[in-house]
Amino acid sequence: MRHIISILLENEPGALSRVVGLFSARGYNIETLTVAPTEDRSLSRMTIVTAGSDDVIEQITKHLNRLIDVVKVVDLIETPYIERELMLIKVRAVGKDREEMKRMADIFRGRAIDVTDKSYTIELTGDGAKLDAFIDALDPASILETVRTGGCGIARGERVLKA
Amino acid sequence: MELTGADIVVRCLQEEGVEHVFGYPGGAVLYIYDALYTQDKVQHILVRHEQAAVHAADAYSRSTQKVGVCLVTSGPGVTNAVTGIATAYMDSIPMVILSGQVPTHAIGEDAFQECDTVGITRPCVKHNFLVKDVKDLATTIKKAFVIAATGRPGPVLIDIPKDITRARCRFEYPASVPMRSYNPVVKGHQGQIRKAVQLLLAAERPMVYTGGGVILANASPELNTLVDLLGFPCTNTLMGLGAYRASSEQFVGMPGMHGTYEANMAMQHCDVLLAIGARFDDRVIGNPKHFAQNPRRIIHIDIDPSSISKRVKVDVPIVGDVRECLLELTTQLQAAFASGTRAHRGVPAWWNQIGEWRKKDCLKYDRANREVIKPQAVVEALWKVTNGDAFITSDVGQHQMWAAQFYRFDKPRRWINSGGLGTMGVGLPYAMGVKLAHPDAQVACITGEGSIQMCIQELSTCKQYDLPVKIVNLNNRYLGMVRQWQEIEYGSRYSSSYMEALPDFVKLAEAYGHVGMRIERPADVEPALRDAFGRHKDRLVFLDIITDQTENVWPMVQGGKGLTEMILGSEDL
Numbered sequence: 001m002r003h004i005i006s007i008l009l010e011n012e013p014g015a016l017s018r019v020v021g022l023f024s025a026r027g028y029n030i031e032t033l034t035v036a037p038t039e040d041r042s043l044s045r046m047t048i049v050t051a052g053s054d055d056v057i058e059q060i061t062k063h064l065n066r067l068i069d070v071v072k073v074v075d076l077i078e079t080p081y082i083e084r085e086l087m088l089i090k091v092r093a094v095g096k097d098r099e100e101m102k103r104m105a106d107i108f109r110g111r112a113i114d115v116t117d118k119s120y121t122i123e124l125t126g127d128g129a130k131l132d133a134f135i136d137a138l139d140p141a142s143i144l145e146t147v148r149t150g151g152c153g154i155a156r157g158e159r160v161l162k163a
Numbered sequence: 164m165e166l167t168g169a170d171i172v173v174r175c176l177q178e179e180g181v182e183h184v185f186g187y188p189g190g191a192v193l194y195i196y197d198a199l200y201t202q203d204k205v206q207h208i209l210v211r212h213e214q215a216a217v218h219a220a221d222a223y224s225r226s227t228q229k230v231g232v233c234l235v236t237s238g239p240g241v242t243n244a245v246t247g248i249a250t251a252y253m254d255s256i257p258m259v260i261l262s263g264q265v266p267t268h269a270i271g272e273d274a275f276q277e278c279d280t281v282g283i284t285r286p287c288v289k290h291n292f293l294v295k296d297v298k299d300l301a302t303t304i305k306k307a308f309v310i311a312a313t314g315r316p317g318p319v320l321i322d323i324p325k326d327i328t329r330a331r332c333r334f335e336y337p338a339s340v341p342m343r344s345y346n347p348v349v350k351g352h353q354g355q356i357r358k359a360v361q362l363l364l365a366a367e368r369p370m371v372y373t374g375g376g377v378i379l380a381n382a383s384p385e386l387n388t389l390v391d392l393l394g395f396p397c398t399n400t401l402m403g404l405g406a407y408r409a410s411s412e413q414f415v416g417m418p419g420m421h422g423t424y425e426a427n428m429a430m431q432h433c434d435v436l437l438a439i440g441a442r443f444d445d446r447v448i449g450n451p452k453h454f455a456q457n458p459r460r461i462i463h464i465d466i467d468p469s470s471i472s473k474r475v476k477v478d479v480p481i482v483g484d485v486r487e488c489l490l491e492l493t494t495q496l497q498a499a500f501a502s503g504t505r506a507h508r509g510v511p512a513w514w515n516q517i518g519e520w521r522k523k524d525c526l527k528y529d530r531a532n533r534e535v536i537k538p539q540a541v542v543e544a545l546w547k548v549t550n551g552d553a554f555i556t557s558d559v560g561q562h563q564m565w566a567a568q569f570y571r572f573d574k575p576r577r578w579i580n581s582g583g584l585g586t587m588g589v590g591l592p593y594a595m596g597v598k599l600a601h602p603d604a605q606v607a608c609i610t611g612e613g614s615i616q617m618c619i620q621e622l623s624t625c626k627q628y629d630l631p632v633k634i635v636n637l638n639n640r641y642l643g644m645v646r647q648w649q650e651i652e653y654g655s656r657y658s659s660s661y662m663e664a665l666p667d668f669v670k671l672a673e674a675y676g677h678v679g680m681r682i683e684r685p686a687d688v689e690p691a692l693r694d695a696f697g698r699h700k701d702r703l704v705f706l707d708i709i710t711d712q713t714e715n716v717w718p719m720v721q722g723g724k725g726l727t728e729m730i731l732g733s734e735d736l
Contacts, residue, residue: 009344
């Protein structure tokens with residue numbers, strides 16, 4: 001099952017490799033990983049999307065908590081949450097496809113952020129499934145390049161992850 | 164007053180009460196060695212190989228509960244130390260490793276003797292640091308000692324670039340270092356402990372299973388009190404030997420791959436298992452699926468939540484310091500007994516069953532043999548000669564198992580071995596570390612001719628520091644445990660397990676300035692041991708004991724098999 005692990009950790013050199021090293025050493029799988037400092041620059045917030053049985057996720061959480069640099073760990077899917085991912089996608093846009101591509105981007109609430117006479121670069125946000133759906137809706141031959149940030153997430157309502 | 168980084172390192176060690184540092188100098192740590200030279204509170208022990216420095220510091224810690232400290236140079240100094248660090252990490256031994264690094268401006272330039280120390284050691288330390296500013300040095304060292312010794316202990320490495328050891332700043336050793344990301348749990352959950360008490364009192368077939376965590380938590384007295392109060396059978400793992408006294412009738416021996424028949428049967432057939440500071444290791448419970456076939460309720464006390472429900476599902480997890488938890492458990496039990504509650508009346512029948520299992524006499528061997536020396540008999544003789552009160556270090560292999568089975572430990576921290584990583588070569592440096600910590604105690608290293616040659620150079624260190632340890636070399640001219648597996652599982656094809664061209668260990672010991680003895684007859688074993696601890700009390704004695712080549716360690720649970728699928732002897736093959 002898919003899980004979204006949110007981690008608050010010290011913004012120290014090497015902290016990222018401790019987390020990543022733990023996953024590779026114990027054979028856990030990382031689907032996506034995003035990390036950036038928080039409003040408190042001494043802390044980083046990391047989101048790891050992973051998959052595994054309940055036992056495996058329990059071990060992942062426990063081992064993450066064991067890392068000295070890790071301040072807090074939660075599995076976002078335990079309570080209601082919001083997930084977003086950003087994708088930049090460069091597509092072929094010539095002739096009659098040019099109008100069609102613009103329409104498609106509009107349907108998915110994407111925005112063209114760079115335009116040439118042969119291509120659009122479209123910015124799209126949403127959960128991973130929405131971004132997948134956009135890719136699936138396009139003719140594969142028209143996709144020139146994609147880049148995705150990986151998911152990040154936050155709990156709904158009053159719940160917060162704080163040091 | 165401003166001090167150099169090197170002086171700060173030494174002052175910090177003094178503040179921590181460190182008496183011995185095991186190490187080996189090199190370019191990147193020369194300022195630190197210079198600072199050590201001008202003081203006499205911290206004694207530096209010069210080993211002959213960095214691996215031995217870490218092992219010695221590790222054993223120093225195992226035998227005293229203090230944090231072991233070692234000092235190595237950059238590059239090869241660190242890579243040589245890695246085996247020692249991984250060994251300590253697997254057994255959760257509190258240690259601080261100080262490593263030199265090339266100057267900060269040279270990091271990343273493939274400088275001479277540069278390596279990514281923090282990267283190389285990251286998977287085998289509890290935590291590590293690279294110090295980039297001399298102002299952070301004292302705080303980092305304080306943090307390292309705190310992290311190493313608290314929670315689930317472990318080795319912590321501090322990588323110190325050479326320019327940091329020369330830079331100056333004001334020295335102040337912090338009294339405490341709060342870390343928002345590091346707050347180990349101490350007290351166990353009261354409600355969980357209450358549940359544990361209820362389960363224990365309702366148990367018909369109870370079993371207490373304890374590991375190295377009891378020793379690390381210094382909870383041996385509390386464990387003895389609790390087990391005696393309960394009147395239940397108790398087993399100690401390889402890492403936990405001595406935590407509960409082996410001389411008690413309630414002690415059923417070690418469990419696991421080479422555990423006793425009664426311990427393994429009781430582990431499998433109990434209805435309530437109280438696991439304390441143990442981790443259901445593959446060498447202890449065998450195949451977890453087979454282990455899970457018998458229904459039982461499991462209570463698990465451990466400081467590390469990630470040890471709980473890792474290999475075996477647990478019913479009552481109790482996270483906390485083992486000693487604190489045992490005290491609380493005992494208090495609640497005493498209250499229950501005081502109010503008239505008694506243990507389940509089925510327990511005597513369970514003891515009868517255990518008595519039946521004991522009749523197998525699973526540790527029997529050919530005691531009457533007058534022709535060849537049985538290795539088990541050597542360990543028994545050693546126990547007798549040392550009144551069962553020596554510090555015993557071992558290497559890894561058959562001799563380790565015989566030592567664990569036949570030297571009946573009544574006290575914690577007397578049995579020093581590499582249980583988790585299984586590192587051959589630890590025995591002699593372990594003995595050095597123990598002897599330095601306990602100069603008046605009897606210290607013996609039970610080893611084999613394979614293992615001892617992995618750190619044999621330390622005989623020179625023993626000479627330099629006058630460390631009269633006794634080396635009991637069970638010499639069967641085979642890598643015995645490998646040979647045993649090959650006999651049982653690989654059709655007796657002894658691939659590379661025979662040791663040819665062995666040195667003359669007597670001459671070797673003498674060449675290093677020690678006493679060497681070669682013992683070939685059973686009748687000579689005990690007198691030789693008496694000589695070693697008597698007449699040659701103040702000398703290192705290397706006893707090269709020529710033992711039965713084909714002796715195997717029994718019982719045995721083969722890898723992947725269930726805990727009760729034991730081979731009790733060659734007749735079962």
